Amino acid sequence: MIFVTVGTHEQPFNRIVEYIDNLKRDGKIHDEVFIQTGYSTYEPKYCKWSKLIPYSEMEKNVADVRIVITHGGPASFIMALQVGKIPIVVPRQLDFNEHVNNHQVEFSMKIAERLGSIIPVVDIEELAETIKNYDYIVADMKKSIGSNNKNFCSDFEKIVQELY
Template sequence: MIFATVGTQLPFRRMLHALDDWAGSNPGVPVLAQTGDGQCAFHHMETVEHLGQREFRQRFKAAKLIVAHAGMGTILSAAELGKPIVLMPRRSEFGEHRNDHQLDTAQEMMRLSNVTVANDAEALHETLDWYARYAFEVEMMPIQPDGAKLEPLLDVIRTFVWGGHEEQQQVSSNNAARSL
């Protein structure tokens, strides 16, 4: 199953329509999409506006592939659970967000082995076709809850978020270490 999520803040019709179109050409692949609102009808995939935290986690774990906006919570969940994820960043030019920070996030997160970026419908279709050829059996190794193993991922995220502000990175590192 493909599980798609648009996050909790904004709808993301461009991604959802592209996924629905692909699902129409691939009726044997179940697709569940968390849409965030009920403003659009989709014809080739199962949709739900919102999921509670527990059900969201269950659907996420059951999926063979995640398709999502470039939100950090979704990216980290995919890394933690060893799920491949296809990111389609929201674009300000299409009114999907107030700026293009998701493009930057997606570019940085491509360093992770489980992340693929599709910037438009055509790229999303090509990426999903590739996964379908391998029967969605391209699972990644989950990140272990051992702080040393999480450190490379945290370093990438800190560098991206804090942009070289070493003092803030150190505070963030100390807080992260206390929470592990």
């Protein structure tokens, strides 16, 4: 199964919702697909969908599916990383009136460069090929992120022990 989330930003992200729906229609996606469409105005015809879903359902979907496709909001792709999934990240773009600027493009590219644990897809025309080759692409990628809380506590404990 493939889970797609566009988050809760108030600008529609019709571009990804319609593109995924058309990939399913055209038989380029064989998996079952569920799309959380947010404030998008396009209503999928070939995929299951809901505008918004409870956080617990979001967590379950992310944990249970084969592929997670998200917008470039960090909360969405970090959730996938925390359960050991490598998300495909399609950032919202100013040129398509999906956000107020291109910070999602810049941020997702930096995260991919620094951590190597997400697959950014800036040109949506590359999404079908990325989905098709997903298992091959992720084979050698880092599948999770470390906990900053755990690192902080460990470093803090060392400092406290040095003081004594």
